[in-house]
Amino acid sequence: MISKIGQLVIVLVSNLAGLCAIIAAAFRDVPNPLKPGWRPVSQVFLKQLYFTGYESLKIIIIISLAIGTVIITQMIGLVGGGNEPLIGKVMVLVVIRELGPLLTAVIVIARSGAAIATELGTMKIHGEIDSIESLGISTGQYLVMPRVFGVTAAVIILTVYFEIFSIFGGFLVASFGWHVSLEKLSQGLLVNLAMADLSVSVIKSLFFGLFLSAACCCQGLDVGSSTTRIPQAATKGVMQSLFLVFITDGVITFAATIFRNV
Amino acid sequence: MNSEMAEILRVEQLFQQEIPVPISFAVARGSMTILVTPKEEINWQLARLFLCLDKPRSGKIYLHNSDSTSLSDRELRDIRSKIGIVSPAGGLVSNLTVWENLTLPLHYHQQLSHGEIKERAMAVLDRLGITGKLMAATSTLTAVQKKMIGFARAMITAPDFMLYESPASRLDQKEMELFFSVAGEFHHEKPGRASLFITARQDTARFLPEAGLVNLIRGQGI
Numbered sequence: 001m002i003s004k005i006g007q008l009v010i011v012l013v014s015n016l017a018g019l020c021a022i023i024a025a026a027f028r029d030v031p032n033p034l035k036p037g038w039r040p041v042s043q044v045f046l047k048q049l050y051f052t053g054y055e056s057l058k059i060i061i062i063i064s065l066a067i068g069t070v071i072i073t074q075m076i077g078l079v080g081g082g083n084e085p086l087i088g089k090v091m092v093l094v095v096i097r098e099l100g101p102l103l104t105a106v107i108v109i110a111r112s113g114a115a116i117a118t119e120l121g122t123m124k125i126h127g128e129i130d131s132i133e134s135l136g137i138s139t140g141q142y143l144v145m146p147r148v149f150g151v152t153a154a155v156i157i158l159t160v161y162f163e164i165f166s167i168f169g170g171f172l173v174a175s176f177g178w179h180v181s182l183e184k185l186s187q188g189l190l191v192n193l194a195m196a197d198l199s200v201s202v203i204k205s206l207f208f209g210l211f212l213s214a215a216c217c218c219q220g221l222d223v224g225s226s227t228t229r230i231p232q233a234a235t236k237g238v239m240q241s242l243f244l245v246f247i248t249d250g251v252i253t254f255a256a257t258i259f260r261n262v
Numbered sequence: 263m264n265s266e267m268a269e270i271l272r273v274e275q276l277f278q279q280e281i282p283v284p285i286s287f288a289v290a291r292g293s294m295t296i297l298v299t300p301k302e303e304i305n306w307q308l309a310r311l312f313l314c315l316d317k318p319r320s321g322k323i324y325l326h327n328s329d330s331t332s333l334s335d336r337e338l339r340d341i342r343s344k345i346g347i348v349s350p351a352g353g354l355v356s357n358l359t360v361w362e363n364l365t366l367p368l369h370y371h372q373q374l375s376h377g378e379i380k381e382r383a384m385a386v387l388d389r390l391g392i393t394g395k396l397m398a399a400t401s402t403l404t405a406v407q408k409k410m411i412g413f414a415r416a417m418i419t420a421p422d423f424m425l426y427e428s429p430a431s432r433l434d435q436k437e438m439e440l441f442f443s444v445a446g447e448f449h450h451e452k453p454g455r456a457s458l459f460i461t462a463r464q465d466t467a468r469f470l471p472e473a474g475l476v477n478l479i480r481g482q483g484i
Binding site for chain 2 (some may be wrong): 153
């Protein structure tokens with residue numbers, strides 16, 4: 001039993017080290033904007049940003065409005081309509097510090113993570129990765145780096161949208177449904193909102209984006225020669241990303257709480 | 263310049279499955295060589311070895327007089343950027359358009375304006391008689407069109423070394439004549455440019471009478 005746990009820990013640590021190496025390589029592979037190579041790489045980055053960021057926006061807005069509505073409905077059901085400071089505090093804690101980055105990352109994993117693993121897996125099996133390498137183009141720089149940064153930038157931007165629309169949706173429902181003053185709700189939110197909350201949200205989105213994109217790229221490039229491995233790579237990429245996102249969330253929340261109490 | 267300095271590729275004692283004897287030959291600057299293999303299937307394996315995408319299990323491969331196993335990834339990429347590879351299926355990237363595929367190496371390796379890139383690309387396309395469908399996805403192309411776009415992409419960077427893998431594959435007689443005539447003309451356009459044709463078709467020499475022959479079936483050049 002102990003040896004099995006030990007083996008599992010070794011596998012997890014080696015996987016994590018591999019992903020950290022991919023992320024470090026992505027930072028190292030950023031091309032010089034004054035040299036050739038910048039143009040095609042930035043095109044891949046912008047395409048990824050468009051696919052993950054812009055095309056996911058609609059679903060992010062709908063889900064965030066629904067989540068905001070649910071949270072505010074439950075809060076008013078619990079504490080009543082006249083406790084705006086508490087409602088504001090809960091919105092900051094739940095939406096900005098936790099659900100915003102977490103749910104955005106989960107949506108991006110489901111939508112773009114699986115797509116990245118499938119796309120890279122298909123390219124690998126059809127020999128396109130070799131073809132790119134045979135042109136003297138680094139696949140790390142041309143395929144992985146722009147995807148990692150494109151997805152990460154998209155996760156950070158989408159998280160901001162998620163939080164704004166979630167709070168906006170919740171306030172709208174509270175205002176129309178329970179006639180709670182929007183002004184009081186806003187005050188309750190702003191009194192409880194600190195720079196530390198926003199920083200935690202951005203830090204979480206940053207790490208979620210880096211880890212989920214690196215995991216999906218890694219799984220996509222890791223397929224063998226059989227097409228049956230492509231769906232497996234997508235599933236593995238999604239599961240590994242989810243696992244990492246939840247673990248990272250726990251670690252950052254814990255670290256932020258300790259840091260705040262020091 | 264001594265003979266070693268003039269070599270672009272040197273292969274020594276390379277063992278390969280289905281070829282009973284070790285392969286040894288050299289491709290000198292300015293030379294045109296046809297490497298005749300027993301089967302089409304092993305052509306890509308050999309091309310991968312010559313491009314250093316795979317490491318040889320035995321023997322040595324020298325690119326520009328450097329042992330391929332001693333070169334770093336960056337050095338290998340620099341060398342590959344000066345090689346034009348023509349593969350039977352074109353080796354195109356499926357998530358790029360035809361035009362993006364064609365101009366990818368120019369955008370990546372050379373600091374040229376959009377106008378210069380367009381001019382060079384159109385000149386190569388004209389030469390190969392390729393028209394239309396430039397903004398289309400590669401999936402809309404036929405196998406021959408893909409191969410010809412791959413050929414155009416290899417030519418566009420004006421490389422020092424052209425590597426043709428199974429050049430006659432997927433082409434009919436008329437297309438083969440056009441292909442080899444352009445390949446022959448292109449070979450002479452840059453002083454010192456070397457061309458290596460890896461093929462299983464022994465009649466390839468008919469299209470390239472000036473080319474030297476390394477026959478892996480008969481053991482010549484070994």
